[in-house]
Amino acid sequence: MNERFCFSGFLAVLVLLTSCMADFDRHRVNFTEGPLAFHFEAEGFELPPGVLVEDPGACRVAELDCLEPPCSLQPQALLWADVDVDHAYSEELLRIDSVSLEELAAVLTAGDLNVRIDQLRILWAPSTTMILDANELALMGPIEPDRMTGSLAPVMNQEGMDGLESHLVDDSRFRVFVELTSSLDPGSPCPEGDLDMELLLRFQLTGEPRL
Numbered sequence: 651m652n653e654r655f656c657f658s659g660f661l662a663v664l665v666l667l668t669s670c671m672a673d674f675d676r677h678r679v680n681f682t683e684g685p686l687a688f689h690f691e692a693e694g695f696e697l698p699p700g701v702l703v704e705d706p707g708a709c710r711v712a713e714l715d716c717l718e719p720p721c722s723l724q725p726q727a728l729l730w731a732d733v734d735v736d737h738a739y740s741e742e743l744l745r746i747d748s749v750s751l752e753e754l755a756a757v758l759t760a761g762d763l764n765v766r767i768d769q770l771r772i773l774w775a776p777s778t779t780m781i782l783d784a785n786e787l788a789l790m791g792p793i794e795p796d797r798m799t800g801s802l803a804p805v806m807n808q809e810g811m812d813g814l815e816s817h818l819v820d821d822s823r824f825r826v827f828v829e830l831t832s833s834l835d836p837g838s839p840c841p842e843g844d845l846d847m848e849l850l851l852r853f854q855l856t857g858e859p860r861l
Contacts, residue, residue, distance in 0.1 A: 774787050
């Protein structure tokens with residue numbers, strides 16, 4: 651009985667030591683990408699031909715043929731930037747186990763758009779693809795015309811986060827999209843002005859030394 655007890659105790663100590671040693675070998679690397687700068691001009695909204703009417707001294711949105719009111723346009727615009735975080739991966743000769751997105755910060759740095767941004771979406775995709783294969787990462791808005799500077803509060807999409815984190819285990823490059831959606835009512839002034847935004851992404855990489 652005593653021998654069995656001592657042997658069991660030895661196994662417990664051995665398992666504990668092995669677990670501690672395995673954790674000791676793990677490395678954690680914190681890195682930040684950005685700020686990624688995006689510049690948008692009102693002319694970038696996708697609008698059908700003939701929607702904007704040039705009156706003498708002014709520009710307005712044309713009256714629209716609608717089957718039922720209310721009738722308004724919802725123009726969109728798309729910006730993107732390529733991201734390469736290979737510099738963070740090369741700091742340590744690691745076999746990467748996981749990468750987690752710890753924070754996504756969004757700041758409007760300048761702007762004088764005369765229209766409201768109803769929705770601002772952040773999406774990501776592998777670096778070789780475009781918007782059709784993108785996944786939503788965060789959602790923001792609305793942004794009123796008189797509030798074109800200051801920090802935003804992204805609502806994160808867990809599925810999109812999981813996809814990006816999984817992608818970054820094997821690939822250090824990806825593409826970030828910013829999609830803006832607005833609303834234009836008939837007779838309202840034509841969109842004018844611009845908007846500047848910065849994104850900052852903070853990651854933590856976990857891995858073990860390559861043998």
